Amino acid sequence: MLLKKIINRTINTMLSISPAFFFMIKLPYWGLVNIIIRWWGSTGLHSIRVGEFKGGASKTRSSYREDMLLKTMMLLLDIRGKSCLDLACNDGFWSFRLARLGAKSVKGIDMNRDVLVKANFLKHVYDYPGFRFVKQDIFNFLSNNKRDSFDIILLLSVLYHLPKGSNWEFFFSSLSKINSECLIIDSRWHEDMSYWPDPKQGILKTKKGIIKKWQPTRAEVIKHLYNSGYEHVVEVDSTVFIQDKEGAYGNGDPYSLENISDYMTNHRSLIFAYKKKDFMPAALEKIKIEKAEREK
Numbered sequence: 611m612l613l614k615k616i617i618n619r620t621i622n623t624m625l626s627i628s629p630a631f632f633f634m635i636k637l638p639y640w641g642l643v644n645i646i647i648r649w650w651g652s653t654g655l656h657s658i659r660v661g662e663f664k665g666g667a668s669k670t671r672s673s674y675r676e677d678m679l680l681k682t683m684m685l686l687l688d689i690r691g692k693s694c695l696d697l698a699c700n701d702g703f704w705s706f707r708l709a710r711l712g713a714k715s716v717k718g719i720d721m722n723r724d725v726l727v728k729a730n731f732l733k734h735v736y737d738y739p740g741f742r743f744v745k746q747d748i749f750n751f752l753s754n755n756k757r758d759s760f761d762i763i764l765l766l767s768v769l770y771h772l773p774k775g776s777n778w779e780f781f782f783s784s785l786s787k788i789n790s791e792c793l794i795i796d797s798r799w800h801e802d803m804s805y806w807p808d809p810k811q812g813i814l815k816t817k818k819g820i821i822k823k824w825q826p827t828r829a830e831v832i833k834h835l836y837n838s839g840y841e842h843v844v845e846v847d848s849t850v851f852i853q854d855k856e857g858a859y860g861n862g863d864p865y866s867l868e869n870i871s872d873y874m875t876n877h878r879s880l881i882f883a884y885k886k887k888d889f890m891p892a893a894l895e896k897i898k899i900e901k902a903e904r905e906k
């Protein structure tokens with residue numbers, strides 16, 4: 611502790627004396643981080659590049675999602691000081707965004723070891739050493755977790771990757787038991803199957819053979835949420851935040867990583883499930899948010 615203080619003080623003094631010293635320290639450091647991240651490759655879902663910001667025409671699905679989902683979350687929730695669970699966290703993209711919105715702690719769960727190596731590396735780059743990223747199947751986590759509970763739980767882009775025929779009553783009631791404030795779901799909806807033409811997207815290749823994935827509809831999920839103890843469920847059309855509608859629609863391919871046409875055609879959306887109605891900001895009562903409530 612004392613050593614850390616001395617080092618910090620020395621660096622700060624040097625910085626205040628000479629801006630050149632700042633660049634001598636900063637540039638090689640960020641250069642090195644940048645090289646490591648590039649070397650790591652952008653094979654993951656999100657390409658996070660330190661020091662580069664994409665804008666305008668070159669936006670990808672990831673940056674459109676970041677733009678609209680973060681704005682939606684900020685409108686519907688106060689994340690400051692909250693404990694959060696990011697289920698299917700992948701490389702921690704959303705965990706680190708929650709941190710930026712003021713989350714007190716984040717635990718991430720994913721079953722893919724490679725993406726967790728990235729998340730655990732990035733938590734040091736972003737300086738959140740207290741975050742925990744754990745390799746586990748979501749169902750195992752929900753069966754075994756007897757200790758932790760979380761104010762906010764993220765379940766983003768994963769429902770439709772889980773096996774069809776799973777015990778959904780167990781799944782949603784287990785989530786509800788460990789969730790004190792709000793569950794946020796981002797999912798494809800399968801009311802109109804002709805919108806999702808690729809059969810390969812609907813299967814999982816496992817060691818035990820091929821398994822069909824769940825193709826959830828809004829009505830099913832909303833019913834499970836109300837039955838599991840969520841008092842207030844709203845569906846939100848986040849695309850209202852997108853200004854560049856044409857670019858965001860792209861070529862309309864629902865599986866493309868370049869556009870968000872699936873959100874824009876209402877085959878995908880966000881659901882906020884609150885444990886108590888009061889947890890939704892009162893001002894939003896006056897706005898027509900969306901249609902989930904009438905499906906109770």
Ligand SMILES: C[S@@+](CC[C@H](N)C(=O)[O-])C[C@H]1O[C@@H](n2cnc3c(N)ncnc32)[C@H](O)[C@@H]1O
Nearest residue numbers: 698699700720721722746747748766767768771
């Ligand atoms: C499409 S990514 C979603 C990543 C992130 N939540 C987002 O919205 O951008 C799906 C992630 O779910 C993870 N996953 C799929 N099935 C899972 C399971 N049963 N248990 C844990 N993780 C799972 C995959 O490893 C992958 O990282």
